[in-house]
């Protein structure tokens with residue numbers, strides 16, 4: 001099997017009174033991400049990892065934040081579109097691993113729902129979707145609660161005799 005690895009990284013600033021979407025799930029929080037889309041920084045990093053694995057550019061190239069088409073868009077739709085690009089080339093997701101850095105709120109209750117939601121969109125088992133959350137021990141912009149930062153890694157696979 002031919003395999004490819006990609007990594008993704010995204011940051012959004014946080015502001016009071018906005019909805020907080022992470023990994024396709026709405027998180028109860030006094031702050032949410034400032035964004036052109038719904039601000040799901042975890043899905044954005046994941047999309048960049050998936051696109052990166054195939055050297056297909058990044059989420060900004062495919063879904064420009066200057067386009068009205070993507071204003072307020074549900075990031076789950078963006079992930080579905082990225083999956084279409086991947087599958088068109090004959091690739092499938094082997095596994096993904098996502099780390100969300102946020103000082104508060106506590107994300108532990110949302111980890112399983114995020115894994116299940118992302119797995120459903122990518123049409124793989126939740127066992128192949130890792131989501132981890134960490135604080136930064138009150139250090140830096142994440143620690144001060146000014147932003148949310150996400151790192152993602154994706155591994156893709158394709159049968160070797162598939163050259164489309």
Ligand code: MG
Nearest residue numbers: 010011041044
């Ligand atoms: Mg983003």
